[in-house]
Amino acid sequence: MTATDKRTDRRRGAQHGTERSSGTRQEQRPGVQNGAERLTWKGGTIEAPLPAVLVTSGTMDKANVMTVAWTGIVNTDPPMTYISVRPERYSYEIIRDRREFVINLPTAQMARTVDYCGVKSGRDTDKIAACHLNLLPGEMVRAPLIAECPLQLECRVRQEMALGSHHMFLADILAVRVDPSVVDPSGKLRIDQCGLLAYAHGQYFALGRILGKFGYSVAKNNKKHR
Amino acid sequence: MTATDKRTDRRRGAQHGTERSSGTRQEQRPGVQNGAERLTWKGGTIEAPLPAVLVTSGTMDKANVMTVAWTGIVNTDPPMTYISVRPERYSYEIIRDRREFVINLPTAQMARTVDYCGVKSGRDTDKIAACHLNLLPGEMVRAPLIAECPLQLECRVRQEMALGSHHMFLADILAVRVDPSVVDPSGKLRIDQCGLLAYAHGQYFALGRILGKFGYSVAKNNKKHR
Numbered sequence: 091m092t093a094t095d096k097r098t099d100r101r102r103g104a105q106h107g108t109e110r111s112s113g114t115r116q117e118q119r120p121g122v123q124n125g126a127e128r129l130t131w132k133g134g135t136i137e138a139p140l141p142a143v144l145v146t147s148g149t150m151d152k153a154n155v156m157t158v159a160w161t162g163i164v165n166t167d168p169p170m171t172y173i174s175v176r177p178e179r180y181s182y183e184i185i186r187d188r189r190e191f192v193i194n195l196p197t198a199q200m201a202r203t204v205d206y207c208g209v210k211s212g213r214d215t216d217k218i219a220a221c222h223l224n225l226l227p228g229e230m231v232r233a234p235l236i237a238e239c240p241l242q243l244e245c246r247v248r249q250e251m252a253l254g255s256h257h258m259f260l261a262d263i264l265a266v267r268v269d270p271s272v273v274d275p276s277g278k279l280r281i282d283q284c285g286l287l288a289y290a291h292g293q294y295f296a297l298g299r300i301l302g303k304f305g306y307s308v309a310k311n312n313k314k315h316r
Numbered sequence: 317m318t319a320t321d322k323r324t325d326r327r328r329g330a331q332h333g334t335e336r337s338s339g340t341r342q343e344q345r346p347g348v349q350n351g352a353e354r355l356t357w358k359g360g361t362i363e364a365p366l367p368a369v370l371v372t373s374g375t376m377d378k379a380n381v382m383t384v385a386w387t388g389i390v391n392t393d394p395p396m397t398y399i400s401v402r403p404e405r406y407s408y409e410i411i412r413d414r415r416e417f418v419i420n421l422p423t424a425q426m427a428r429t430v431d432y433c434g435v436k437s438g439r440d441t442d443k444i445a446a447c448h449l450n451l452l453p454g455e456m457v458r459a460p461l462i463a464e465c466p467l468q469l470e471c472r473v474r475q476e477m478a479l480g481s482h483h484m485f486l487a488d489i490l491a492v493r494v495d496p497s498v499v500d501p502s503g504k505l506r507i508d509q510c511g512l513l514a515y516a517h518g519q520y521f522a523l524g525r526i527l528g529k530f531g532y533s534v535a536k537n538n539k540k541h542r
Contacts, residue, residue, distance in 0.1 A: 128495060128496075130491055130494075131494060132491065133469075135392055136492050136507075137367055137388065137389050137397055137419060138367060139365060139514045139523060140366075140389065141364060160392075161363065162363065162366055162387060162388030162398075163361045163366065164479060165479035165481060165482045165484070166481045169361050170479055171363055174391060193363060195363070198524075198527055201527035205533035208530070229354075229356045243362065253390060253391040253486075254391050254392075254393050254396070256391045260479075262359065263359035263361070265356055265359055266356075266357040266359060267356055267357075268354060269354060270353065270354075279362065281516045281517035281518075287527065292507075292529055293507060293508060293529045294527040294529070295527060296523075296525050296527055297365060297514060297522075297523070297524055298522035298524030299522050300521055302431060302519070303518055304431065304434070307431035308435050308436070
């Protein structure tokens with residue numbers, strides 16, 4: 091088979107390979123034809139779903155909170171994250187100067203707070219008071235935790251990069267703080283019991299049903315080979 | 317009120333501020349006491365939910381696919397994303413050399429494929445064949461699109477940063493490719509009809525119910541002020 095044949099076959103949905111049994115079959119989404127034309131839009135920030143986290147900065151006595159969706163994990167060892175922030179935002183200078191922040195993972199119940207803390211500025215509004223949020227002290231940083239969130243990452247800025255509209259703060263994750271009520275008796279974090287919230291293209295979603303856990307697609311084969 | 321009073325009150329859940337009506341009330345999660353002790357774990361990559369995307373690289377004739385959860389948006393203008401990749405992965409050298417890749421957003425139906433493409437290496441397995449994936453040509457890059465995914469970001473690497481276990485590729489989003497079946501008659505992307513998948517601490521989730529759209533927490537106030 092030539093390269094061209096292979097390409098043509100792939101586009102028609104032909105099945106290749108010797109790993110057929112360990113592969114997985116795609117169900118066709120209703121109304122979607124494989125190979126159907128794709129619209130081409132100019133570049134945009136349509137990656138989804140993303141976390142929408144509450145970022146706290148400052149101190150217990152003078153704290154601010156803002157919502158950030160431009161965040162994620164950038165490195166496993168050492169554990170590192172980032173937040174991208176517009177320099178106009180009130181939290182920007184606090185984080186730039188203190189080089190510390192906390193990422194608080196909110197629940198679906200907190201969607202309205204998440205939205206509010208993304209729309210309003212700490213320059214005009216004490217958002218922590220307005221949203222009736224409770225603060226807890228950080229362990230490794232002076233920035234506080236939001237008690238209503240089940241999980242926190244305490245972060246220290248390693249590097250700041252100006253990218254255009256946003257500055258990216260690359261940061262080490264110094265500590266993870268966990269509400270004991272989402273840890274099972276064996277000490278395992280039950281992320282499915284956290285009721286987390288996701289952000290996708292201007293909408294907030296609750297997490298839905300569990301589809302599987304990492305490695306499940308090959309778990310049967312592994313047993314066979316043992 | 318002194319700073320100390322304010323802090324003490326906040327920890328007890330007192331309500332401050334003049335924005336009470338525009339603020340949002342937190343319901344207490346069952347079994348969670350505000351101010352309850354937090355466990356302190358060492359730093360880790362527990363940020364969630366994250367996207368789990370299929371990253372394609374290479375060409376239509378010789379493509380590879382891998383799953384990446386260390387990805388997100390880093391800048392709005394110009395639109396920029398990143399993927400963090402272990403240098404040991406098969407796709408790493410392809411992306412480093414070609415400086416192009418495509419981020420394909422998979423559906424919940426594709427969870428098994430997402431998992432498989434994260435566990436298996438393109439060195440040993442033609443994952444595109446094994447998972448019966450169909451390819452479509454990119455518009456701005458030579459790397460192909462996965463036809464089964466409703467949305468794609470075509471990306472060009474701007475910078476590579478070695479962070480430790482992973483190298484981060486910072487990239488411009490050159491084009492967004494969209495399956496016409498998830499665009500409504502007015503031309504609006506219906507992200508809620510994409511059936512996207514999320515990743516959280518080793519588990520895959522479907523997106524659940526819509527909680528609100530960006531700005532909804534202040535929408536009533538806006539009307540009032542018009």
